Amino acid sequence: MAKVILLCGSPRENSNTLDVLDVCAREIEKNGVETEIISLRGKNIQSCKACLSCRDTGNCILNDGLDEIIDKIREADGFIPGAPVYFGTARGDIMAALQRIGKVSRDTDKFLTWMVGGPIAVGRRGGQTLTLQEMTMFFPINNMIIAGSNYWNMVVAGAEGTAFEDTEGIQTIKLFAENVAKIIKKLGD
Numbered sequence: 001m002a003k004v005i006l007l008c009g010s011p012r013e014n015s016n017t018l019d020v021l022d023v024c025a026r027e028i029e030k031n032g033v034e035t036e037i038i039s040l041r042g043k044n045i046q047s048c049k050a051c052l053s054c055r056d057t058g059n060c061i062l063n064d065g066l067d068e069i070i071d072k073i074r075e076a077d078g079f080i081p082g083a084p085v086y087f088g089t090a091r092g093d094i095m096a097a098l099q100r101i102g103k104v105s106r107d108t109d110k111f112l113t114w115m116v117g118g119p120i121a122v123g124r125r126g127g128q129t130l131t132l133q134e135m136t137m138f139f140p141i142n143n144m145i146i147a148g149s150n151y152w153n154m155v156v157a158g159a160e161g162t163a164f165e166d167t168e169g170i171q172t173i174k175l176f177a178e179n180v181a182k183i184i185k186k187l188g189d
């Protein structure tokens, strides 16, 4: 069965981003595609060191667990990173992860090619659109397919557990999720 990996860039236990990714995953599953949510919480994700070792080894040599996440993404049909907004942009760890995932894909078997997805941003008040733009850069350069919705994939939430109060944001994510699943199934036809 087709599968989508959702990657959460929040360090918080009761993360709003995780709640939103959970909604997204459930909607994808409702539409007949398997999901797995992976969190960067508790990990110390390093930035790409430009060592280019991935060209020889096929994966990232930095020893922080991202290589195992890359192995899972390599087998998937869709990829959705979610980030909390920090100072108007994406939390650093998720961008470090995206840059390394992209570098490994481009320098090895280009496993991201035709993978379906798009970014999600969660913030208390402002910066979600810039965060989305920042994360969106990852998709076209890796020959991926971004699914749409009827608004941008952003949810307004500050305190823990408040993401569901943004009903418009949650509805936007559900439509995006449905589209991700539908595109994956069409591509598989």
Ligand SMILES: Cc1cc2nc3c(=O)[nH]c(=O)nc-3n(C[C@H](O)[C@H](O)[C@H](O)COP(=O)(O)O)c2cc1C
Pocket (backbone or CB within 6 Å): 010, 011, 012, 014, 015, 016, 017, 018, 083, 084, 085, 086, 087, 088, 089, 122, 123, 124, 125, 126, 127, 128, 157, 158, 159, 160
């Ligand atoms: C260091 C830091 C910077 C933040 N900067 C912003 C910001 O620029 N804009 C915003 O709307 N929220 C900002 N927030 C609030 C978080 O985006 C918000 O609490 C969000 O729900 C966190 O998601 P999480 O629960 O998944 O970690 C900031 C939070 C922290 C800790």
